[in-house]
Amino acid sequence: MTDPTVAASLAGPGDPGDRRGGSASAVPATTAPAAEPAPSLLKAGRRTGAQQGDRIFRGFATGSGAFMVALIGAIGLFLLIQAVPSLLANKGNFLTGRTFEAGDPNNLNFGILELSFVTVEVSIFALVLAMPVGLGIALFLTQYAPRRVARPFAYLVDLLAAVPSIIFGLWGAFVLAPAILPIAEFLNEHLGWFFLFQEGNVPLARGANVFTAGIVLAVMILPIITAISREVFERTPRAQIEAALALGATKWEVVRTTVLPFGRAGYISASMLGLGRALGETIALMIILAATPAMFSGSLFDGGATFASMIALSFAELNNNLSAGAFIAAGLVLFVLTFVVNAAARLIIARSGAKA
């Protein structure tokens, strides 16, 4: 309490309780919205100091809020500013080009089609793996596990999110890839007629392909899907569950008729947030995926690079703005992509009424 004005107004006898009703309705009109009772209780002569403090603090707080909004705009804007010169100097087609040659600023030829293929395939594959497991975990933690252990169990799953992605990358490349090689070989040998399992464009033996990367990515997005689905499932109205039980439903029927319909929107948006994370994942994929000049064939046993992993792999050596701009253009596409996916997820969850 260093502000003398406030100290005085605190010590002074100026705030009798009976004045409260009258002044609270009269004064705010000139100072602040009626929702804030504070200024109304200060005496007229002493108001200025406190008011100024309020105004400054309010300014700071509101400014910080506005800063957040401006920041997203600034990210898009500055990436665009940097990308435009390179896009203009691009000799290839940005959207349909399948090579990314941006090392020589005088001879830019870059396109994102190849990157899009790999990014989408690895993300969708990860999502296909993670969605059912995430659903199962969320149901287990909210409906099946005993209350006492549900919390520590949930903490264990959340721990997966605390592991840095680079460690998942190292684990995927050096530990997981050799371990799942037999499975990959089996799929390739017996289901090779199906395009997903056909011979990839990198040697199968190293495991540096979309298959390994997708599994690691699935592990990484699992905690996101689980955490948000769990929160939504927990809000299933008790009355609905009890009504189902009263009708003689088994545990599974309770889940199917009350929890799942109630939580479906939340689960879908949780999966989309997971997809957003998968699209932008950088280091784990950079470590796992093998770079290859060969074209993407659609197989899970292909190598290649995603938007993020390609940028991370090549960016450190850049020293001119034009080359950097080519990568920034790819980054901008990634930004827009994740923005759309995340925004859609948030809209779904907001409309469903269950806030994550």
Add this chain to the structure above:
Amino acid sequence: MTTTIDLDAPAREPTFVGVSAGRRMKNAGATALVGLAFLIALVPLIWVVYSVLANGAGAVLNSQWWSQSLNGLLARQQGGGAYHAIIGTLFQGLVCAAIATPIGIMVAVYLVEYGGRSRLARATTFMVDILTGVPSIVAALFIYAVWISIFGLGRSALAVSLALVLLMVPVVVRSSEEMLRIVPDDLREASYALGVPKWKTIVKVVIPTALSGMLTGVVLALARVMGETAPVLILVAYAPYINFNIFEGNMASLPLLMTVERNNPTDAGSYRVWGAAITLILIITLFQLLAAFLSKVTAPKTK
């Protein structure tokens, strides 16, 4: 409705019938699947922790690891340590926290105390959500575009910290917001009733009450960003020596050390990579424990 009723026959089917075998089996199957899903999630967790421990224990049990850098060592030369990288990770993380914490807390204060349901408040909430989902590589590219391309400043640890700020702020906002919201309105009203201005109420009453949870959130957010690799790859170059200057020069960090040394096929390379991995996990664990400890120590006294 005056039909004759046969009083001996039951009026309808018995109310309680046993659950049919089909339904029972479906139920058991669902229970098993759901439990299995949870076990599946534990496999990678245990596997990752085990492989990091098994491969990296040798490095961190060596006292040199904690006190020396890799300066002057060849790629295949054993020895040396990760002191330079630990310093870098801590420096970059702490500078980031010093910038991100006040911003994050002010945004949270705005959302809880001032914003209400105004348009700006809703836009802010939405943008914070979006920022949560911005890939770390995009944050790094943004800082590169502003800091290096436009301002013409060099790559430095400070640039890394700024990129980390973008990733840390939304996490801080989220946790602080949650903590501020659970501060009972009674406290605010009591303070207003005493004639304390709103800003002083926030600074002296609301924030101290929520401080425990907010600090925990900040430390957890810090633990999260310290493992980020994309910003260090793009915004600073690796140095095998110790650098205390965050404003210029190359600086190592644990993730950067790992990405550089993973291309080193010798035993020394794998020693360094896994050593750095376990060190990073130890530091993150340490910060998580610190968060738990802080929330205990600073919890508001309740009687």
